[in-house]
Amino acid sequence: MRFRRVLCCLVLPLAAQQDASKDVKKNPAMGNPQAIAAGKTLYMASCVACHGPNGQGGRGPNLRQRIAWHPLEDEALFKTIQKGVPGTDMPPANLPEERLWQMAAFVRSLTAPAIESPAAGDAAAGEALFRGKAGCSHCHRIQGVGGMLGPDLTNIAAIRPMADLRESILDPDADGFPRHKGVTVTLKSGRVVKGVARNRTNYSIQVQDAQGDLHLLRMADVKELTLSGHSPMPRDYKDKLSPEELDNLLAYLSRQSIRPYEAPEKK
Numbered sequence: 642m643r644f645r646r647v648l649c650c651l652v653l654p655l656a657a658q659q660d661a662s663k664d665v666k667k668n669p670a671m672g673n674p675q676a677i678a679a680g681k682t683l684y685m686a687s688c689v690a691c692h693g694p695n696g697q698g699g700r701g702p703n704l705r706q707r708i709a710w711h712p713l714e715d716e717a718l719f720k721t722i723q724k725g726v727p728g729t730d731m732p733p734a735n736l737p738e739e740r741l742w743q744m745a746a747f748v749r750s751l752t753a754p755a756i757e758s759p760a761a762g763d764a765a766a767g768e769a770l771f772r773g774k775a776g777c778s779h780c781h782r783i784q785g786v787g788g789m790l791g792p793d794l795t796n797i798a799a800i801r802p803m804a805d806l807r808e809s810i811l812d813p814d815a816d817g818f819p820r821h822k823g824v825t826v827t828l829k830s831g832r833v834v835k836g837v838a839r840n841r842t843n844y845s846i847q848v849q850d851a852q853g854d855l856h857l858l859r860m861a862d863v864k865e866l867t868l869s870g871h872s873p874m875p876r877d878y879k880d881k882l883s884p885e886e887l888d889n890l891l892a893y894l895s896r897q898s899i900r901p902y903e904a905p906e907k908k
């Protein structure tokens with residue numbers, strides 16, 4: 642009898658602990674546009690110097706390319722930001738938990754499909770802009786309506802992270818967007834390599850093909866090299882759209898997914 646009672650007292654706190662750790666695993670800020678916006682503000686204050694304004698990296702790794710850092714679960718990401726990476730330049734962030742979750746949600750939004758972390762803003766106003774004044778639908782279709790020159794954006798939020806959507810509009814030729822600079826290289830041997838130009842010097846060019854394989858080609862072996870021109874996306878949205886209009890457009894685009902968006906459960 643006595644033994645039993647002890648056991649019961651031992652088990653209870655254990656169960657309680659397990660429950661608490663289950664709670665920690667899910668980021669309460671994920672998918673919450675306001676929290677992600679707050680996380681971005683924090684990121685701009687404490688992380689930008691090493692990871693770059695768009696997460697493209699510098700002293701720290703590029704946080705937009707999945708291969709540049711570990712695929713971390715919510716909780717591990719939280720701990721990395723909280724504690725830093727000992728023995729490296731990555732410092733601990735001394736912030737309250739709520740702030741850390743917001744920052745983790747923002748970092749996650751750099752690689753997660755936009756539909757998982759839709760932008761704050763007025764999506765209906767964004768749609769009006771898309772179909773009206775901003776002229777996006779001259780070139781892009783959504784749900785079967787719009788032009789054909791640019792890619793169909795009906796499912797864009799399921800395949801691109803938020804940061805990519807933003808960059809597509811503001812800086813269509815940005816370096817973060819290798820897919821915009823197509824290249825066809827014909828070698829003297831007759832071999833043809835098609836893909837996207839990654840690094841180019843006077844002596845060599847690195848081409849990534851549609852399978853993702855990298856080919857380092859010596860210019861001495863190249864017979865002909867055709868770089869496709871700029872992205873046909875207009876270059877002046879950066880100046881033409883007000884910050885509010887951009888937010889609204891992103892709110893609209895970040896909800897375009899064939900599978901409907903399911904809001905995370907409210908806690």
Ligand code: HEC
Pocket residue numbers: 684687688689690691692700701702704709710711713718721722726729730731732734744748
């Ligand atoms: C002084 C430079 C510096 C600052 C400031 C900094 N980082 Fe880092 N960060 C690094 C370096 C360096 C690494 C790579 C560590 C390693 O080698 O694993 C890193 C790695 C990371 C990783 C990937 C960890 C992994 O396991 O792959 C994340 C996520 C990250 N940083 C987020 C942040 C966030 C969020 C902030 C702001 C709170 C921040 N960093 C501030 C330098 C920095």
Ligand code: HEC
Pocket residue numbers: 771775776777778779780781790791792797801805806809810813820821872873874875878890894
């Ligand atoms: C003159 C035609 C044209 C207009 C106008 C235009 N785009 Fe584009 N857009 C394109 C083309 C072509 C591409 C594909 C090449 C590229 O990725 O740059 C593209 C690419 C994109 C992408 C990236 C698609 C992907 O697969 O990642 C997004 C997002 C986008 N446009 C959004 C917009 C928005 C929002 C507007 C209006 C504010 C707009 N575009 C206006 C032609 C246009």
